[in-house]
Amino acid sequence: MFLLLAAIGALFLAILAVAFYLRRRRSRAKCSSCGAASLFGYSRQAESNASDIVRFCLTCLIAKLSEDYRIYSARALVVEPAANFPCYVFQLQSKWPDPNFSQDLSGLLANIERTCHHCGAPASFLWVTSNGLSPATLPRILAEGPSKTILQWGNEKPISVCASCCLASIQKACESRGLTFLEVCGPRSEDGIVLPMAY
Secondary structure, three states: OHHHHHHHHHHHHHHHHHHHHHHHHHOOOEOOOOOOEOOEEEOOOOOOOHHHOEEEOHHHHHHHHHHHHHHOOOOEEEEOOOOOOOEEEEEEHHHOOOHHHHHHHHHHHOOOOOEOOOOOOEOOEEEEOOOOOOOOOHHHHHHHOOOOOHHHOOOOOOEEEOHHHHHHHHHHHHHHHOOOEEEEOOOOOOOEEEEEEOO
């Protein structure tokens, strides 16, 4: 129990340090595409080297992510962006060998409907809001799976969405909550999950 509390405390301190760093760099970082103020870093895969992360404003980030989401041919659970995390990234399902998480994710992804809830286009994503998600609760989600955690914390039933509608929801969440992330990456290659993380 002590080790768990110590780990959570260390994670919280790391997030505070990242948040302080982001605030200091916010006014200086520029979008590599349009030159506007940049609050986001884009990478091709999670946990990239800092030299491989490209700075973007939100508009240019969404444009860049649209390529990733549009060509993605597998399925992904997409958890709404949340505050107090430095990253918002895609993680391969195979990265999480824990059977609770992997089986739960597989079950959820099997329920993706063929068409988008909003526009009727083909759907590859399952969107869920992020009530209750915080750096302190993330380890529980990864250990027990989304069905026993985030889907029990006052979030609505997940909805099937297409790439365009999924990105519109991501953009809306970032704008309405004033979010910023050091690293954001889109889905690639196989089934997985997009979620806020601290690593």
